[in-house]
Amino acid sequence: MPAAAPQIVPFAAAPGRSCGACTLCCKVFDVPSLNKPAGTWCPHCKPGAGCGIHDTRPQHCREFFCLWMSDPTMPDEWKPERSKIVLTYFPGNGFLYAQVDPGSPQAWRKAPYYDRLRALARSLNEKGRHVVVFVNDNATLIMPDEAVPLGPMKPTDNFKIERAFGPKGATYQVTRV
Numbered sequence: 001m002p003a004a005a006p007q008i009v010p011f012a013a014a015p016g017r018s019c020g021a022c023t024l025c026c027k028v029f030d031v032p033s034l035n036k037p038a039g040t041w042c043p044h045c046k047p048g049a050g051c052g053i054h055d056t057r058p059q060h061c062r063e064f065f066c067l068w069m070s071d072p073t074m075p076d077e078w079k080p081e082r083s084k085i086v087l088t089y090f091p092g093n094g095f096l097y098a099q100v101d102p103g104s105p106q107a108w109r110k111a112p113y114y115d116r117l118r119a120l121a122r123s124l125n126e127k128g129r130h131v132v133v134f135v136n137d138n139a140t141l142i143m144p145d146e147a148v149p150l151g152p153m154k155p156t157d158n159f160k161i162e163r164a165f166g167p168k169g170a171t172y173q174v175t176r177v
Helices: 113-125
Strands: 085-089 096-100 131-135 138-142 147-152 159-166 169-176
Touching: 096 113, 113 131, 113 138, 147 169
Parallel strands: 096 131
Antiparallel strands: 085 096, 131 138, 138 147, 159 169
């Protein structure tokens, strides 16, 4: 991934990118129109093969492209079927959300993902944006030097960050609002 903070990319597939056998978005996100909760496979998904109702799938699904699909600079190791992480920019606040496969809940802590998420947090924080990791509804805020557990949250919930200095240097106090 590029060193600078990525911009919010349009929701479209980048040239040369395709889902292929990747169907992780069909597991990690909720799809209200299908009464499908986050963290479970969509009943219409054929893991590794695609959508069983592709021609009639909900509009929400038609318009979705993960960051790996829409950003041609994203390296192959970030393809969700490989990383077990679906990256997206939340349009309401420009935050980078990492939806992690609940079958691999620690995937985001492994190399090269955690270091890159921290680097992205560093550059996004300067713009008032943040990186939040979700395993189902359990959220963790990624800060440049630490991961701050937030507990159960929805992408639309809010929090406030205050920087504090302690004996080991800068820390962050995060309060849900």
